[in-house]
Amino acid sequence: MRIVVKIGSNLLRTEAGDIDLKFIAHLAESVKKVKEKGDDVIVVSSGAVLCGVKKMGLKDRPTDLTTRQALAGIGQAYLMHLYDTIFSNYDLKVAQVLLTNDIFKKGNEDRFKNAQNTLEKMIQMGVVPVVNENDTVAVSELIFGDNDFLSVYVGYMMKADLLVILSSSGGLLNEKGEVVREVRNMEEAFSFVKGTGSEFGSGGMRSKLEATRLALSIGIPVIITGKGENLEDLRELKTRGTLFLPTQRKVRRKLKSIAMVEEPKGIITVDEGAVKALKKGKSLLPAGVVKVEGSFSAGDVVSVAGPDGIVVAKGKVNFSREEIDQIKGLKGYQVKEKLKTTKEEVIHRDNLVVFQ
Numbered sequence: 554m555r556i557v558v559k560i561g562s563n564l565l566r567t568e569a570g571d572i573d574l575k576f577i578a579h580l581a582e583s584v585k586k587v588k589e590k591g592d593d594v595i596v597v598s599s600g601a602v603l604c605g606v607k608k609m610g611l612k613d614r615p616t617d618l619t620t621r622q623a624l625a626g627i628g629q630a631y632l633m634h635l636y637d638t639i640f641s642n643y644d645l646k647v648a649q650v651l652l653t654n655d656i657f658k659k660g661n662e663d664r665f666k667n668a669q670n671t672l673e674k675m676i677q678m679g680v681v682p683v684v685n686e687n688d689t690v691a692v693s694e695l696i697f698g699d700n701d702f703l704s705v706y707v708g709y710m711m712k713a714d715l716l717v718i719l720s721s722s723g724g725l726l727n728e729k730g731e732v733v734r735e736v737r738n739m740e741e742a743f744s745f746v747k748g749t750g751s752e753f754g755s756g757g758m759r760s761k762l763e764a765t766r767l768a769l770s771i772g773i774p775v776i777i778t779g780k781g782e783n784l785e786d787l788r789e790l791k792t793r794g795t796l797f798l799p800t801q802r803k804v805r806r807k808l809k810s811i812a813m814v815e816e817p818k819g820i821i822t823v824d825e826g827a828v829k830a831l832k833k834g835k836s837l838l839p840a841g842v843v844k845v846e847g848s849f850s851a852g853d854v855v856s857v858a859g860p861d862g863i864v865v866a867k868g869k870v871n872f873s874r875e876e877i878d879q880i881k882g883l884k885g886y887q888v889k890e891k892l893k894t895t896k897e898e899v900i901h902r903d904n905l906v907v908f909q
C-alpha cells in the first residue's frame with residue numbers, strides 16, 4: 554500500500570506555541586511500523602513559516618507575503634532538520650522534496666515525469682520523502698490551501714492508495730460538534746463547514762473538503778483525522794476521524810488527467826437538473842446550460858458549476874464557447890439543426906469527470 558500523509562502547520566505546534574516534537578516522534582514510529590509491513594509512505598508537510606517564526610524568535614505570523622516567503626526559506630531548513638533528527642532515531646531516512654504546482658500543468662509532462670521518477674527512486678531506496686511547496690518562489694500555499702491540494706496532486710502522481718489528512722479538528726464535525734465517522738454525500742459534508750484557516754495554516758476544513766472531493770474523483774480514499782492516530786489502523790480504514798470513500802467505478806486514466814492536469818479555459822454554469830443528471834453519470838446537454846464564460850474551442854477542458862457556483866465537474870467540450878452560447882437551453886435535435894452537426898452533448902460523459 555502507498556500512503557500519502559498530509560500534515561498542516563497547526564499540527565506541528567503545541568498549545569504553548571512550541572514545535573510539537575512528541576507528535577513528530579509519534580509519526581515516525583507509526584511510519585516505521587507500516588513500512589515494516591511493506592507500505593510506502595510519503596509525507597506532505599507544511600510548517601516552514603511556523604518554523605521560520607520560531608527560529609527568528611517572532612511572536613506572530615507576519616501578514617505580508619514577502620516576509621512570509623523569507624521565513625519559509627529560513628524555516629524549511631529547520632523543519633527538515635527536525636524530521637531528519639527525529640526520524641533517524643527510528644532508523645528512518647528522509648529526503649526533502651520541494652515542488653511548485655507548474656509541474657502538474659499540461660505541457661510540463663517532462664518535469665512531471667522527472668519529479669515522479671525521483672520520488673520513486675527515493676522510495677526504492679527506503680527513504681521517506683517529505684514534500685512541501687517551494688514557498689520562496691511559489692505563493693499558492695501561503696495564500697490558500699495549506700498543501701491540502703498538493704497532497705492530492707502528489708497522491709495522483711505517485712498512484713497512492715490512501716490519503717490521510719491530519720487536522721487539528723480531528724475530522725469533519727457536524728452541527729453538534731461531533732465527528733462525522735463516514736461521508737457518502739459531499740454536499741452534506743460541505744454544509745457542516747463554518748470557518749477557514751488557522752493562525753499559521755492557510756487551509757481550514759473547506760480546503761480539506763475541496764481537496765478530498767478531488768481525490769475521490771480520481772479514486773483515492775481519504776481520511777481526515779487527528780494527530781493521535783496510528784497509520785497501522787488508518788491503512789485498514791479504521792479511524793476515529795472521518796472516512797471518505799470514492800465511488801466504486803474505475804476512473805480511466807484520461808479522466809484522471811482531465812481532473813488533475815488539464816487547466817480549464819472556461820466555466821459553464823448549469824441548472825440544478827443538469828447537476829443531478831451529471832451525478833447520475835449522464836452527459837451534459839445544452840438544455841441544462843445557463844451561462845458560459847471564458848474563451849475556449851471544441852476539445853478544450855472547462856469547469857462545470859451548479860447554480861450555487863460550486864464546481865461539480867470538468868470535461869472536454871464538443872463545441873466552442875460561441876457555439877454553446879448559441880445552443881444553451883436547446884434540445885438535441887435543435888442543436889443538430891442549428892450547428893449542422895451530429896453531436897448534441899456539450900460534454901459527453903466519456904470526457905467528463907464528476908466530483909463527488
